[in-house]
Amino acid sequence: AIVRGDWSSDVCSSDLLKRQQRILLRMDVQQIREICTKAQAQAIREHKSIPIKIQGSKVYCDREIYSLQSSTSCSSMSFHYTAQGTISKAFTLNCRSASSTVQLVAQLGSGRMDVR
DSSP: OOOTTOHHHHHHHHHHHHHHHHHHHHHHHHHHHHHHHHHHHHHHHHTSOEEEEEEETEEEETTEEEEOOTTOEEEEEEEEEOTTSOBSOOEEEEEEOSSOEEEEEEOTBTOOEEEO
16 A cells, blocks of 8 residues: 555656646647647738747747747747748757657748657
8 A cells, every 4th residue: 555655656646747747748739730730821821921939838820829838838939931831941849848848840841840
């Protein structure tokens, strides 16, 4: 039996907390990817450039501001989608929580994005 304050229960709680933080972080990075995909479609549909800026736990897309989990912090990145739907630059965005790091990698041209 595990009793309160037992070292093994602390380890399990810590492992569960880290796992939960990693899942939330991955969800945030997937949300950034989804925002970018929608911005790309908007750029093509409206035949205009759509700017995106990611900073800390905020994503600025055109005139919208999206908030991520307060525990998520991403490196700063600015780029745009052209009227043809191509991305202005390739990049690797690093997003962190207390115990994890997840990357969003954008490829030049098509703007394909992979979560790693």
